[in-house]
Amino acid sequence: MNVALGGTFDPVHDGHRALFERAFELGDVTVGLTSDNLAPKTRHDERHVRSYEERKADLDAELFRLAADAEREYTIRRLDKPTGIATEAGFDYLIVSPETETGGKRINEIRRERGLEPLTLEVVDHVYAEDGEIISSTRIVRGEIDEHGNLTPERQGRSSAT
Numbered sequence: 001m002n003v004a005l006g007g008t009f010d011p012v013h014d015g016h017r018a019l020f021e022r023a024f025e026l027g028d029v030t031v032g033l034t035s036d037n038l039a040p041k042t043r044h045d046e047r048h049v050r051s052y053e054e055r056k057a058d059l060d061a062e063l064f065r066l067a068a069d070a071e072r073e074y075t076i077r078r079l080d081k082p083t084g085i086a087t088e089a090g091f092d093y094l095i096v097s098p099e100t101e102t103g104g105k106r107i108n109e110i111r112r113e114r115g116l117e118p119l120t121l122e123v124v125d126h127v128y129a130e131d132g133e134i135i136s137s138t139r140i141v142r143g144e145i146d147e148h149g150n151l152t153p154e155r156q157g158r159s160s161a162t
Contacts, residue, residue, distance in 0.1 A: 001027030004086045004119070005095035006079050008034045008042060008137070010055050012062050013147040015097070015127040015135045020063060022124045023095045024070035030091070032079035033059060042082060047141050052078065083107050086119060094119040098126065131155075 003023045009016055009031075023029045033056055034042055039049040049055075056076055067074045077085055086094050086107045096104040101123050108118035126134045129149030139145050144155050 001092045002090055003027045003029045003093040003095060003122075004032065004084075004091045005029070006032030006034070006084050006086070008039045008049060008055070009059050010039070010049050010137050011140055011147060012058055013127075013135050013137060013140055014149055017062070017066070018127050019095050019097065019124050020066050021070075022122060023093070024066055024072045024074075026093050026095075026122065028073040029063070029067070030075045030077060030085060031059065031063065032077050032084040032086070034079045038079055038081065047138060083110055087111055087114065087116075089116055091119055093122050095122050095124060097124060 003026045005019055005023055007016070007019075020029070020031075033052065036049075036052045039052075040046075043049065059076060063074045063076070079085065082103065083106065085091075086104075087110045094104050094107060101121060104119070104121045108121070111118055127149065129135050129139070129145045130151055131145075133139070135145065135147075135149040140147060143152055145151055
């Protein structure tokens with residue numbers, strides 16, 4: 001089976017790893033990585049996003065390890081538009097998170113319009129930090145948590161004071 005997923009992945013964290021692990025359980029994986037032009041347009045905040053090349057190097061290192069463990073192949077491709085690679089022929093599954101499931105349904109509409117079979121949408125639930133909130137790249141960049149969802153020392157101090 002051929003599996004697609006996409007994102008900005010800046011930085012990679014345990015929530016992303018859950019997506020990747022599920023993808024590798026299903027088959028060989030193609031990851032669409034947002035281009036430098038697209039990345040800021042897909043963000044819900046205005047934080048700085050590292051360059052495509054920096055993000056790709058980190059993503060490649062992560063996928064290399066996971067693919068080896070799963071004995072699968074992977075490819076990283078640049079995404080220049082939000083619907084990206086998943087509207088192309090050759091994929092069976094699309095990995096989405098709860099907030100990107102609507103986008104996955106839109107991709108299937110585009111596929112139908114192009115005469116392609118819809119993809120099976122595989123919704124992978126969020127991974128939660130130790131404070132019960134969702135792990136996100138934005139929270140990591142803000143210094144609230146680390147990539148595994150552990151509260152940073154600054155946040156631990158504030159949590160214990162309240």
